[in-house]
Amino acid sequence: MAEVFARMISLAMIAIFSQNAVFDRAFGVDVAIYASRKNHHIIGFTVATTVMTTLASAAAYPFDIMLLPTKYGYLFMPLIYVAIVSILYLIGLFVLWRAFPKVFYRVKQYAHLAVFNLAVFGALFLNYNFGKGFAGYVGYGFGTGIGFFLACFLLNIVHERFNSEKIPRMLRGYPITLIFIGIISLALNVLVGYMTEF
Amino acid sequence: MKNNNKSFSLDGLFRQNIVLVSGLVTAPIIIACTTLMHALVLSIGFFMISYLSILICRFIPSKIAYTFRIMLYALVAAALYIPTILFLNNIYPEAANQVMLYIELMAVNSLLFAKTESRFYLIPFGKMMIDVFVYIAGFAVVAFVVGFVRELLANGTLFGTEVCPAIMPAASSPFFGFILVGLLAALCRAVSERRKERKDG
Numbered sequence: 001m002a003e004v005f006a007r008m009i010s011l012a013m014i015a016i017f018s019q020n021a022v023f024d025r026a027f028g029v030d031v032a033i034y035a036s037r038k039n040h041h042i043i044g045f046t047v048a049t050t051v052m053t054t055l056a057s058a059a060a061y062p063f064d065i066m067l068l069p070t071k072y073g074y075l076f077m078p079l080i081y082v083a084i085v086s087i088l089y090l091i092g093l094f095v096l097w098r099a100f101p102k103v104f105y106r107v108k109q110y111a112h113l114a115v116f117n118l119a120v121f122g123a124l125f126l127n128y129n130f131g132k133g134f135a136g137y138v139g140y141g142f143g144t145g146i147g148f149f150l151a152c153f154l155l156n157i158v159h160e161r162f163n164s165e166k167i168p169r170m171l172r173g174y175p176i177t178l179i180f181i182g183i184i185s186l187a188l189n190v191l192v193g194y195m196t197e198f
Numbered sequence: 199m200k201n202n203n204k205s206f207s208l209d210g211l212f213r214q215n216i217v218l219v220s221g222l223v224t225a226p227i228i229i230a231c232t233t234l235m236h237a238l239v240l241s242i243g244f245f246m247i248s249y250l251s252i253l254i255c256r257f258i259p260s261k262i263a264y265t266f267r268i269m270l271y272a273l274v275a276a277a278l279y280i281p282t283i284l285f286l287n288n289i290y291p292e293a294a295n296q297v298m299l300y301i302e303l304m305a306v307n308s309l310l311f312a313k314t315e316s317r318f319y320l321i322p323f324g325k326m327m328i329d330v331f332v333y334i335a336g337f338a339v340v341a342f343v344v345g346f347v348r349e350l351l352a353n354g355t356l357f358g359t360e361v362c363p364a365i366m367p368a369a370s371s372p373f374f375g376f377i378l379v380g381l382l383a384a385l386c387r388a389v390s391e392r393r394k395e396r397k398d399g
């Protein structure tokens with residue numbers, strides 16, 4: 001039991017720091033930039049993304065085990081992952097609508113952005129390479145969501161400054177944010193000491 | 199009127215480029231677009247998945263709730279991934295295998311979710327076909343520029359042919375991708391503003 005838990009934690013750590021969805025693989029950069037604009041968006045986006053990466057990773061595990069070792073199984077994985085995420089998305093919306101109607105009406109306009117983004121699907125596609133076992137899948141999925149939160153939080157801290165008059169007009173906003181993500185990515189690369197193989 | 203039509207249809211190439219201006223589809227360019235061959239494979243993959251999905255999804259009735267329409271868009275794109283990857287594996291097996299993750303992820307690209315409802319499906323079908331094509335061409339142009347710079351700096355080659363010594367191996371790393379796309383976005387904005395100022399003044 002302790003071994004399984006340790007495996008979950010170590011894979012979550014890998015997904016948060018050494019293979020951060022945003023800084024290392026650029027998954028969901030557009031959504032992270034959008035979510036980081038407002039403080040209250042960050043919580044909603046990252047909770048939805050983390051719940052989805054964790055649950056979808058768990059749900060995808062049996063399909064990965066069955067299909068990916070076969071010759072043409074990889075062809076159907078995008079379809080299967082979209083179906084899994086869609087079903088979880090509908091269940092999530094239904095639960096919110098029944099249990100927390102106020103929250104439902106507040107988040108329904110952007111819920112799809114938090115769910116149908118590359119951070120969620122990227123975690124599902126990478127699970128087979130890194131997850132290794134059900135606990136690993138759940139740990140990697142959870143870590144991807146937390147890593148996404150970390151990225152949104154860092155982008156939120158600099159958002160106001162990067163959109164201020166202090167930044168030259170041509171770099172203001174999106175361009176300087178990408179350069180900033182690049183510098184954080186460089187720092188993480190140096191820290192981990194490896195190159196991404198996509 | 200003629201000018202208006204022209205600038206409208208060329209929006210996606212420069213003024214509303216999906217990589218450099220709106221940042222809707224950045225991941226494949228930043229991470230996977232490290233050579234011109236990758237740029238070619240990603241552009242073909244993006245075209246086959248996004249263009250056909252947007253055309254097919256146009257026929258999904260707007261009476262269906264937005265929540266369900268989004269799922270259908272993603273399902274159509276995921277289904278189109280199958281012929282796309284089979285085709286790419288057939289013509290460029292090595293490059294397709296190297297960037298496969300980012301082709302798989304094109305099934306959920308933001309162009310499909312963000313621009314369809316706000317732009318493409320609000321204009322007539324014929325005009326939409328050109329508009330979507332221009333947006334995808336905008337992606338391809340950036341892919342080739344990024345692929346060119348990174349392949350030259352990191353490997354000293356162009357389409358695998360050696361042209362000079364490799365002066366910056368780190369150019370193929372993700373952080374360089376972010377910085378390069380950030381600088382290109384700034385350049386794109388500067389040129390856009392200069393053009394606008396000239397037009398106004």
